[in-house]
Amino acid sequence: MLEEVVATRYVTPLREGGSLPGIVEADDLGTYVMKFTGAGQGRKTLVAEVICGELGRRLGLRVPELVSIQLDPVIGLAEPDQEVQELLKASGGLNLGMDYLPGSLGFDPLAYGVDPAEAGRIVWFDALINNVDRSWRNPNMLVWHGDVWLIDHGATMIWHHNWPGVQASAAKPYNASDHVLAPFDPDIASAAAELAPLVTEELLxxxxxxxxxxxxxxxxxxxxxxxxxxxxxxxxxxxxxxxxERISLGQPTRTQPSRAPGWLTGHAAPWPHPVRKERDPQAAVARNAEEGGR
Structure with missing residues (x-):
């Protein structure tokens, strides 16, 4: 089971998330992003977060540490936002926490490069878990200390919303045309050769x-x-x-260009500068702005 901690203080909501996650402090002196059982998506979102997040960690991908957090709804009594109050009241008991990465930045493909090997591992993993929410519109990746970290796996394994159709749903291919890493030439074959043998019955x-x-x-x-x-x-x-064998990266053709930014019909769109893996993402943003104005 996940390590269990107790929430001691609700700090602030994160308005970027549709489920209204919040930053909390816990009795282990850690700070976590908490996802609530009382949120509209329900407990299956938390199940998906645990299974996919822990699987990713065991496959060597960077996923923040997960814990289970006991929440006493009394914590919400002093919260001035009524929506947050109601969420806390509805979420008494065990909730999910993800290690908070202070100073991290949201992944921006124009500011931060990912090499084909790492891009391939992430795309393959997302195909495995059928992640429909790592698109260029909503990357669900953070850059922290110069590395890419994967977050928010609630929109995965959609077959667990309809167990009678699990076999048909799990057999479907994965369309990665909108994946945020599609323009980085992900090496899917190498990723499969490296990671697929690790996904054993024992590990799962x-x-x-x-x-x-x-x-x-x-x-x-x-x-x-x-x-x-x-x-x-x-x-x-x-x-x-x-x-x-069933991952479509949306390689552009005359009739079906990829929808991911960075492609043009018939050929890959040039980047405004060579993609570089930045150790300082803020410096990359500033440089991109400067180069874009030339």
Whole structure:
């Protein structure tokens, strides 16, 4: 199970997130981005965050540490925002926390370059978990200390919203045309050769075991939480073996150009300057602004 901590102070909401996550302090002296069981997306969002986040960490991708956070709704009594108050009151008990990365910046593909190997690993991983929310419109990546970190995996494994159709849904290909890393020439083949053998039944069982029982209990069609955990393992295990063969990167053609910025019909659009991996993302933003005005 995830390490469990207790929320001691609600600091501030994060308005960028549709589920209204918030920054909280906990009794381990850590600061976390908390996602709430009382949010509109429901507990399945938290299940997806745990399974996909912990799987990504075990595959060597940078995902902030996850914890479970006990929340006493009394914390919200002093919160002046009524929407936040209601969310806290509806989320008493166990919630999800993600390690807060102070000073991190949202990923901007015009300010920060990603090499094909890393881009390939991220795109392959997103294809495995069927992440529909790492697009150029909403990258869900942070740059922290010069490295890319992956966040927000709630919009993944869409098959767990309709278990009777899990096999058909998990067998579908992955269209990465809108993926924020599509223009970085992701090396999918190398990523599959490196990562697919690591996605074993044992690893997935270990990852599914991290999900708290109370987020799984009462799922229609399953008698026990262990049965439900197994239902998460099977589609990911089968998908890992061959999903690389079914990833569409939207390579432009005369009839079907990619929708991702950075492509033009028939050929790749030139960048305004060579893509460089910046150790100082703020300096990159300033340089891009300067070069864009020339």
């Amino acid at each position: 069982t270990e990852v599914a075991a991290e999900v708290p029982d109370e987020w799984l209990a009462g799922e229609p069609g399953f008698d026990t939480t262990d049965q439900l955990r197994r239902a998460y393992v099977e589609p990911l295990l089968s998908r890992a073996a061959s999903i690389h």
